[in-house]
Amino acid sequence: MIRPILRMGDARLLKRAQPVEGFDTPELHELLADMRETMEHLDGAGLAAPQIGVALRVVIFGFEANARYPEAVPVPYCVLINPQLTPLTDEEEEGWEGCLSVPGLRGVVPRWKRMRYSGFDTQGQRFEREVDGFHARVVQHECDHLDGILYPMRIRDWSRFGFQDVLFPDGKSPVSE
Numbered sequence: 298m299i300r301p302i303l304r305m306g307d308a309r310l311l312k313r314a315q316p317v318e319g320f321d322t323p324e325l326h327e328l329l330a331d332m333r334e335t336m337e338h339l340d341g342a343g344l345a346a347p348q349i350g351v352a353l354r355v356v357i358f359g360f361e362a363n364a365r366y367p368e369a370v371p372v373p374y375c376v377l378i379n380p381q382l383t384p385l386t387d388e389e390e391e392g393w394e395g396c397l398s399v400p401g402l403r404g405v406v407p408r409w410k411r412m413r414y415s416g417f418d419t420q421g422q423r424f425e426r427e428v429d430g431f432h433a434r435v436v437q438h439e440c441d442h443l444d445g446i447l448y449p450m451r452i453r454d455w456s457r458f459g460f461q462d463v464l465f466p467d468g469k470s471p472v473s474e
Contacts, residue, residue, distance in 0.1 A: 300335045300349040305399045311445040314347050314354045316379045320421030325355075329376055329419060332357050340364045341397050342372065343435050345442030348398050354379045356439035365395060368471065372432045380416035380440050384409040385427060392434055393471055394448045395461065403470055404458035406451045408434045 303310050319325065328351060336344040336357060342365065343358030359374030390410040395403045412433045415425035428436065438448060452458050461470055 298331050298334065299338045300331050302335070302339070302348055302397045303350055305396075305447055305449070307398075309350055309352070310347060310398060310442070310447060312347070312352060313445055314345075314352045314443040316354050317417070320378070320417065321419060325419065328353070328355065329357065336397075339397055342366055342369070343439040344397065345439045347442050347445075354443045356380065356436075356443065358435045358439055366431070367469070369431045372435055376419050377414065377436070377440075378417040378419070380414055380436075380443070382409075382437065382440055383413045383415075385411040385413055390430075390434075392431070394434070394438055395470070396438070396448055398442075399447060399449060401460055401462070402449075402458065403461045403464055404449055404452045405454060406434075406438075406448050407453060408437045412437070414440075 328346065332344050332346065332349065335349060340363060342360055342363055343356060346353045346355040356377050357375065359372045361371045363369055388410045389407040391405050391407050393403050394406045410433065411429040413425055413427045414436050415423065417423055449458065
């Protein structure tokens, strides 16, 4: 089922989500199915449970091709529950971001360039991956939602934030600079 997306200004987006304690449950499978259907319907690169009003530490992300990020390399589909993020270097990379909860806007956000994420899959099996580039950016963006952080809160240069159609009148927004 496609769920409505909470938008910036909704206080629920600013709260810290709670850890998932039960895995492989009908409720968790239903939540994940709804999240995926919602994300794909809206051409999202990822989605966090708090964005649909569910205060659990659950994110999904991934796509083969994405209309909102046409230049982005594919990111494998992933369910990440109770995630932990670790930078692999101090190096940051700036890049343009958007968000389904902040529709129509884009901004340049610094993110770790290389990182490791770990967490659990739907069955409760722990896994970890080392990633870089856009994959790392998507994971960091989605996991920020679990701590009540929206990408505009990370913007350092407000001259590089605005409405997508004004910033990119040709309709082509870059993935990163």
